[in-house]
Amino acid sequence: MTDAWTSKLDTYLDGELSADEMRSLDAHLRTCPDCTTEMLHRVQLKRSLQSAGRRYTAPPDFRQRVRRQIAARPRTSPWKAWSTAAVLATLLVAGLLLSYYGRLRQERNQTYSELADLHVSTLASANPVDVISSDRHTVKPWFQGRLPFTFTLPELENSDFTLIGGRVTYLGQTPGAHLIYQIRKHRISVFIFEERGLDRALSLPSGGNKAQTFNLETWTDSGLRYFVLGDASSEDIAKLTALLKAAH
């Protein structure tokens, strides 16, 4: 009996050995009494574990409680349902546009503040970036395999901007790239997300915006949504935006 075989016994009993390995183990078992005995022991242990592991049963009234909790709500009578529907429809028509735009605006504000939060908390962190490099040829490949999309970063040689580095970030559930650039004393965040990953309302109108104390530019290009945000002047933000747009 060798360890090479015994280590496979459990996988065999789990039914997870490949057909080839199974055949050779079968053949080995026919000639090796030690392994056969070991195998029997493991079968027995497996059986005992199975029954020992099914030790706890829920009280019957608890099952009923959970069933009631997840059961569909009982329907109201058709007459009642109809009148309720009529009232709701009236209210709905009256309030539809208002609430739609209201929500859209609210969610846009939420996007601004989420991006601003990401920007501020990242800069405040001890390790703001996960890939530290001023070289776009280092930073860009780092994102490969970490994000489901690729993007192009601009050449900065003849500009005042320097690239500090980048990290993977999330807006809602959507993964994206967070790059940090510096100009003079100001740090600017560039966020890149897949447009289709973002909620409809999160797609801000393209152009320049003033988000609280930060300047923000946003646009889409080949299915990617870009956000440039920082406390630098709107001219600087616009310059970096132009560089990024020209990088394609």
Add this chain to the structure above:
Amino acid sequence: MSAATFEDLAMPLFDQLYNFAHWLTRNPSEAEDLVQETYAKALRGFSSFQPGTNFRAWMYRILRNTFLTSRTGLAATVTEPLDTDDDGGIPASAGTPETILIERSAQDLLESAIEELPLPFREIILLCEVEEMSYQQMAETLAIPIGTVMSRLSRARAALREILRKKLGSK
């Protein structure tokens, strides 16, 4: 999909989910809370469940994540070791605690041995031996690669045998 479909899919799992919850929490009332919260969360998130993927693994994952963020779960994860993906560890054979175990038909012994296992070992043993999940389903439930399932399972079994050996030796 409607709420009735959720009930049809989820209620048959009730007993096994409760059993698993009890093993994780080691406490009947916490197990009830955990199961109740799992069903509530699963019902809310049912629209995000991808039909065609494994519903059972999905339910177990919700239960487990809920447990891990609970007070008991947090306490268990800080006091218990993380995975190190080395191959080393305890040799798989040596004694045969099983023979003695069967002779004494020591169900209690086995139960207390499972209970003594650190959380990551306890849950993977239960998913494999009691729930009879495939390696793929365990990987989905525990959100780890299959390779880690295999190494963790093998170390969990070695640890279980070691506990049994000690228990039998001290008798």
